[in-house]
Amino acid sequence: MALNILNVGYDSTNYYVLADSTPKLLIDVGWSGTLAKLQHQCKRLGIPLAQIKHLLVTHYHPDHAGLAQELKQLGVKLIVVDTQQTAIPLLRTHMKPEHKYVDIDLRDNQVITLDNSRAFLSSIGIAGAIISTPGHSDDSITLILDDGAAFTGDLTNPVLILDPSEESGVSWDKIRAAGGKRIHPGHGPIWTLD
Numbered sequence: 001m002a003l004n005i006l007n008v009g010y011d012s013t014n015y016y017v018l019a020d021s022t023p024k025l026l027i028d029v030g031w032s033g034t035l036a037k038l039q040h041q042c043k044r045l046g047i048p049l050a051q052i053k054h055l056l057v058t059h060y061h062p063d064h065a066g067l068a069q070e071l072k073q074l075g076v077k078l079i080v081v082d083t084q085q086t087a088i089p090l091l092r093t094h095m096k097p098e099h100k101y102v103d104i105d106l107r108d109n110q111v112i113t114l115d116n117s118r119a120f121l122s123s124i125g126i127a128g129a130i131i132s133t134p135g136h137s138d139d140s141i142t143l144i145l146d147d148g149a150a151f152t153g154d155l156t157n158p159v160l161i162l163d164p165s166e167e168s169g170v171s172w173d174k175i176r177a178a179g180g181k182r183i184h185p186g187h188g189p190i191w192t193l194d
């Protein structure tokens with residue numbers, strides 16, 4: 001059964017929930033201090049935030065990971081790909097005191113590798129895999145479901161890439177090769193990769 005994809009985004013960033021009868025995975029979260037907005041959006045779409053078990057972050061920038069620790073404190077497990085570990089401590093350097101950022105504890109996350117991402121996702125009811133797609137940032141990853149839905153974070157749209165051999169262009173080749181079709185970006189509408 002294909003999972004439903006719900007966009008609980010706000011403030012011009014998309015946050016996606018994969019769900020069947022229960023929500024399985026949240027992909028990205030907003031700035032620190034915006035938990036009430038996330039709660040409001042989830043409620044509006046009938047998703048009990050407390051039921052979301054796992055959070056995956058496409059890359060550790062403030063509008064994609066700022067609330068991660070606050071969500072962990074609500075019982076959500078943060079899934080970290082091992083290639084993202086070194087980017088997490090840098091997140092605090094983007095934050096000002098007024099953001100009230102809660103630093104991400106590195107000790108209690110579920111760390112997975114790209115190689116075991118398919119097995120891990122399967123264990124939480126999701127058919128797909130995670131690949132490394134650097135370009136916007138070194139830690140950027142893309143989740144690709146077996147039905148072709150791909151969550152690409154802030155990877156530059158291919159129409160804006162002048163030289164396809166640059167890092168972002170190579171990442172799009174990897175997404176194509178891995179079966180990515182319906183692109184769910186971090187900002188803007190869903191579009192089809194051809």
Ligand SMILES: [Zn+2]
Nearest residue numbers: 059061136154
């Ligand atoms: Zn970014």
